[in-house]
Amino acid sequence: MKFAELLEIVADEPVFETGFLRSGRAPEPGLEAQLSRWCAAGKLLRLRRGLFALAPPYRKVKPHPFLVANRLSPGSYVSGLSALAFANAIPEYVPEVTSCGPARPHVRETPLGRFSFRYVKPALRTGYRLVGLVDGQSAFVARPEKAFLDLAHLQPGGDAPAWIDELRLDFEELSPAHLRAAAAATGSPKLARAAAHVIRRASDPASAYEPLPVP
Template sequence: MKWHELLQMVVDEPVFRTGFLAASGESLPALRLQLSRWVKAGKLIQPARGLYTLAEPYRKVCPHPFVLANAMKKGSYVSLQSALAHYAMIPEHVPTVTSVTTQRPQWIETPLGAFAFRRIKKGWFGGCRQVDLGNRQQAFVATPDKALLDLVYLTARSDDPGFLAELRLQNPDRLDLDALARLAEASQSPKLRRAAARIAGWVTEETGAEP
């Protein structure tokens, strides 16, 4: 495969996999060898095995970090502080994209940023939706309610009264208290039930809504 042929195939793709290029008719070993050469030449970036994105100035679409996170580990979704920051529910900038998965936990440093994958049990996996990120890019991201409870689930002593204060939560109207209560009840976790009750109390206090 020639470089101009690759550009024609992937110039509009934020990320692509080796298998995507198999339609060209070249053997996979030959493709992998050529892709490796382009990575070494600085024309491609390889954030994970078998996953690539065009380097500047060749790229037409800059891959969103959430899209990269989804692609780097199948069966994952962006959650915790990364999702809460996306929904403007916490004030801090979150440099590491954190996702949850039922697979092994992993930390990956790439030229495009740092990515953390936290492990949760299969019964707690879910509560995400496909979010439009602009530039025709979409990624699976936890709902605000699930992102907050995922954070509680994975953080020690997060059901303490001071935990919410430390988070400095904002925009309480973005939480669905009914969904929050259902998630906490379905978890069968006393810790998550306590946390959900405190979160509901905070939302009621902040918004003046009926408890």
């Protein structure tokens, strides 16, 4: 395969897998070696084994980090601080993309950024949806209420009022009803306490981030 042919096949795909190049084509035994040579030449970016992106200036579309995260770990969804920042529910910029899903906990350093993945059991893999991103891209992202609960679930002491207050949540971006229902659906007393604290804060914005008694 020539590089011009690869560009024609990939077209405006932000990321692509080796199988995508083979689809509907005769077998090419040397394809993996050719892809490695293009990576070494700076024409391709290897994100993980079998997953690539075109390097600038060859790419037509810049891959969105959330799309990359989904493709790095199939079955995962963006959550935690990343999803909260995306929803404008916290004020800080979050450079690392955090996802939850079926994969073991791990971190991937790629040419397109740093991505961390946390395991959550099947019963907790809910509360996310497919959202539109830039340039026609889309990714599975947790709703802000679920992103908070995932964060609290994975954080030791994630139901502690002081830790929750440090997040400086924007309560206008969180639905108390959705948060209460999502926490109840998990059956976790810890998450019920975390949700209850956020709901109390949201009901009294004037006193936000001042200590409240814990029941």
